[in-house]
Amino acid sequence: xxxxxxxxxxxxxxxxxxxxxxxxxxxxxxxxxxxxxxxxxxxxxxxxxxxxxxxxxxxxxxxxxxxxxxxxxxxxxxxxxxxxxxxxxxxxxxxxxxxxxxxxxxxxxxxxxxxxxxxxxxxxxxxxxxxxxxxxxxxxxxxxxxxxxxxxxxxxxxxxxxxxxxxxxxxxxxxxxxxxxxxxxxxxxxxxxxxxxxxxxxxxxxxxxxxxxxxxxxxxxxxxxxxxxxxxxxxxxxxxxxxxxxxxxxxxxxxxxx
Amino acid sequence: xxxxxxxxxxxxxxxxxxxxxxxxxxxxxxxxxxxxxxxxxxxxxxxxxxxxxxxxxxxxxxxxxxxxxxxxxxxxxxxxxxxxxxxxxxxxxxxxxxxxxxxxxxxxxxxxxxxxxxxxxxxxxxxxxxxxxxxxxxxxxxxxxxxxxxxxxxxxxxxxxxxxxxxxxxxxxxxxxxxxxxxxxxxxxxxxxxxxxxxxxxxxxxxx
Numbered sequence: 214x215x216x217x218x219x220x221x222x223x224x225x226x227x228x229x230x231x232x233x234x235x236x237x238x239x240x241x242x243x244x245x246x247x248x249x250x251x252x253x254x255x256x257x258x259x260x261x262x263x264x265x266x267x268x269x270x271x272x273x274x275x276x277x278x279x280x281x282x283x284x285x286x287x288x289x290x291x292x293x294x295x296x297x298x299x300x301x302x303x304x305x306x307x308x309x310x311x312x313x314x315x316x317x318x319x320x321x322x323x324x325x326x327x328x329x330x331x332x333x334x335x336x337x338x339x340x341x342x343x344x345x346x347x348x349x350x351x352x353x354x355x356x357x358x359x360x361x362x363x364x365x366x367x368x369x370x371x372x373x374x375x376x377x378x379x380x381x382x383x384x385x386x387x388x389x390x391x392x393x394x395x396x397x398x399x400x401x402x403x404x405x406x407x408x409x410x411x412x413x414x415x416x417x418x419x420x421x422x423x424x425x426x427x428x429x430x431x432x433x434x435x436x437x438x439x440x441x442x443x444x445x446x447x448x449x450x451x452x453x454x455x456x457x458x459x460x461x462x463x464x465x466x467x468x469x470x471x
Numbered sequence: 472x473x474x475x476x477x478x479x480x481x482x483x484x485x486x487x488x489x490x491x492x493x494x495x496x497x498x499x500x501x502x503x504x505x506x507x508x509x510x511x512x513x514x515x516x517x518x519x520x521x522x523x524x525x526x527x528x529x530x531x532x533x534x535x536x537x538x539x540x541x542x543x544x545x546x547x548x549x550x551x552x553x554x555x556x557x558x559x560x561x562x563x564x565x566x567x568x569x570x571x572x573x574x575x576x577x578x579x580x581x582x583x584x585x586x587x588x589x590x591x592x593x594x595x596x597x598x599x600x601x602x603x604x605x606x607x608x609x610x611x612x613x614x615x616x617x618x619x620x621x622x623x624x625x626x627x628x629x630x631x632x633x634x635x636x637x638x639x640x641x642x643x644x645x646x647x648x649x650x651x652x653x654x655x656x657x658x659x660x661x662x663x664x665x666x667x668x669x670x671x672x673x674x675x676x677x678x679x
Contacts, residue, residue: 215593218596258595258596287488287492287659289616306485309487334554336520336619337521410590410591434590434595
């Protein structure tokens with residue numbers, strides 16, 4: 214058996230937690246540390262911080278937030294946005310990150326994946342893929358937080374990043390992100406069945422049934438939740454007790470532990 | 472009263488997470504790459520993520536190998552975490568293979584499943600089966616956070632402290648032998664259950 218991870222994804226701009234739709238139209242929600250601390254107390258399995266504007270400015274401004282967060286939160290923290298070199302990754306690990314997520318720089322320079330994996334291990338490298346559906350049924354990878362197309366096919370890219378040494382894939386559907394209309398199940402299934410590294414599905418969760426479909430039907434190894442948690446439409450306990458009721462193994466939170 | 476915990480910095484991985492977790496439980500903590508500091512330590516943590524051969528190479532090039540062996544043989548408690556646990560064993564097959572510290576007899580090998588579509592690394596929370604009774608650090612069958620592609624195969628069953636299960640694969644999740652402990656999971660990333668282990672380690676009585 215394996216336990217499906219429930220991950221809180223926090224997109225951050227400057228000092229603020231933000232939330233958009235299709236990764237755009239960003240709205241300020243508050244202090245990311247207050248949110249992540251709350252999720253940790255509730256029993257979330259991991260935290261993902263994404264600097265939403267980092268690659269535009271060529272730097273990640275999350276170092277301070279990560280440093281403060283990791284003082285009080287003792288679960289894995291993944292940090293993404295604007296990481297362009299092994300040194301950038303090292304700076305985030307030194308601040309308390311456990312994994313780094315790469316997108317824009319990895320597309321521009323795939324060798325960076327291998328370099329970071331060699332230095333810090335494959336498990337430390339998460340490749341973030343922002344996917345947008347095309348008319349022919351395939352998906353194209355986007356960079357700069359869903360702003361720029363690359364011409365790169367998502368499924369081929371997923372296979373390639375695994376070969377280059379990525380330990381995990383964070384797969385975001387730009388079409389579904391922020392819509393609460395459910396995950397792009399075809400996308401999740403296509404990537405998850407193809408690669409032999411874990412896939413975190415992100416973008417679109419609007420109900421508990423969406424969670425079930427994403428894991429049971431589309432074979433996601435982990436699910437990233439943003440909107441439903443940030444707007445307090447669901448608690449971590451809601452998601453985990455639902456998962457257990459559907460025989461999806463998860464790490465129980467303490468109130469649910471038998 | 473917790474004693475001072477010395478984290479061995481051999482330039483592999485998320486040391487900051489380990490340091491902050493130790494500080495959080497109220498123990499004094501230092502990080503060092505200096506063999507003299509290691510020789511003066513009360514308790515040692517060998518953390519680490521990454522590849523086994525690189526880890527061993529760094530330990531040797533920083534002149535830490537002899538210092539670690541000397542201290543452990545003198546009875547200083549040591550806790551290996553993840554790669555740090557694997558390094559306690561004699562040899563790993565990872566990336567062409569390399570010899571480890573040899574403090575615990577056995578090998579480190581890649582996780583093998585009958586299921587060809589098994590995802591690796593094994594990433595996630597796993598409930599342990601604690602097989603040894605009355606261990607000073609690990610007594611409860613709780614959930615812990617794992618990230619690994621390789622697993623330890625101790626030669627003596629008596630060194631196995633706990634087991635975990637990932638799909639059809641049963642693996643050694645923790646080892647213990649005298650003053651030596653190794654955890655395949657990350658206590659620093661395993662919420663309260665993990666902090667309890669670090670606290671118990673920091674509070675182990677010192678050898679007089």
